[in-house]
Amino acid sequence: MRPNGVHLHHGLESGHQHGGELAHPLFDLLSAVQASGSIQRAAASLGASYRHVWGSLKRWESEFGRPLVTWTQGHPAQLTPHAQALLARERLLRARHAPQIAALRADLERLFEYAAGDETPVLELPAVPDLALALLRDAAIQRHGLHLALQPRCSADALAALADGRSPAAAFALPEDARAEPALAAPLAVLGGGGFVVLLVLRRTLGLMAPAQALPGGITAVVEAGVRIVGRPPGSSAEIVWRQLCRREGFAPPPPARIEPTHEAAATAVAQGLADAAFGCEGAAAAQGxxxxxLAHDRLLLAATAEAATGPAFAPLRSALADATWHQALSALPGVERLPAALVT
Structure with missing residues (x-):
């Protein structure tokens, strides 16, 4: 075990971070060198001197006992294979934990606002991680006086929290044939029995994502070529849809090379070369290039009890859902289409 442990810090600074953003001087430095191919340009992008950046690289190389950057006169600076692997894994860790990082950041921001006398109301929402919901959270606090506290959950847990009364609202993803899944049938039956309303329905496009030169032609190509595919947690909407698609093609779902909890983490694993392909939403693929x-679609729903949805506590949420700026941001998300709200089926 290393004598130096990881210490996490937070502070109030100008501007805002989003998602899984976390600052660390080593990874900021490696990213800058990788992007620029030059230590001089990396230093300029970081607002530091060449001497400072070079000294930092040497200190980290001494700490690890391995070179991180190769560079010779007249040639671009390049990360060593070890540094490339280190940076890829750090990016994946942040993508994997982005919902929790964002939730903690929002809680800390509320804490500091409370310290300054701001008592903006809070609505806690068990929710499957999704960029559309993150944009809704931003709209709610920026323009409608509501802290929408997204509590990261898998779809089955979020749906169950609403169905059994532990939460007055929840956001969850459902495959198009959701009632055929035993884990979803019971809570959906409760919601379909009355007393609940759907406030938001988004249709999301799902499919295969990979680098352009290696994009599989379909499920058969994935299975027959032995593609290292990223899996999703059992019972998630994406996992259910993938399983259904494989069976329709006459295949058992191939064993995943790794399992990632979100669409964004799955896409990051592929983009960083840690897997060949993944099945997930179009927006996550686009974000990683x-x-x-x-291949298919699923639906993201925000539902609530009828009593809560029409009450005064939900008025800021209803206002945020009607926000024109949020609608514009939503329309720019690849593979996302807003549908009329309806009963959960």
């Missing part, structure tokens, strides 16, 4: 082959 991956090619995408559409």
């Amino acid at each position: 991956l090619a995408f082959r559409p």
Whole structure:
């Protein structure tokens, strides 16, 4: 075990971080060198001197006992294979934990606002991680006086929290044939029995994502070529849809090379070369610059009890859902279409 442990810090600074953003001087430095191919340009992008950046690289190389950057006169600076692997894994860790990082950041921001006398109301929402919901959270606090506290959950847990009364609202993803899944049938039956309303329905395009030169032609190509594919947690909407698609093609779902909890983490694993392909939403593929082959759809729903949805506590949420700026941001998300709200089926 290393004598130096990881210490996490937070502070109030100008500007805002989003998602899984975390600052660390080593990874900021490696990213800058990788992006620029030059220590001089990396230093300029970081607002530091060449001497400072060079000294930092040497200190980290001494700490690890391995070179991190190769560079000779007249040639671009390049990360060593070890540094490339280190940076890829750090990016994946942040993508994997982005929902929790964002939730903690929002809680800390509320804490500091409370310290300054701000008592903006809070609505806690068990929710499957999704960029559309993150944008809704931003709209709610920026323009509608509501802290929408997204509590990261898998779809089955979020749905169950609403169905059994532990939460007055929840956001969850459902495959198009959701009632055929035993884990979803019971809570959906409760919601379909009355007393609940759907406030938001988004249709999301799902498919295969991979680098353009290696995008599989379909499920058969994935299975027969032995593609290292990223899996999703059992019972998630994406895992259910993938399983259904494989069976329709006459295949058992191939064993995943790794399992990642979100669409964004799955796409990051592929983009960083830690897997060959993944099945997930189009928006996650686009964010990582991956090619995408559409295969299916699912739905993201925000539902609530009828009593809560019409009450005064939900008025800011209803206002945020009608926000024109949020609608514009939503329309820019690849593979996302807003549908009329309806009963959960």
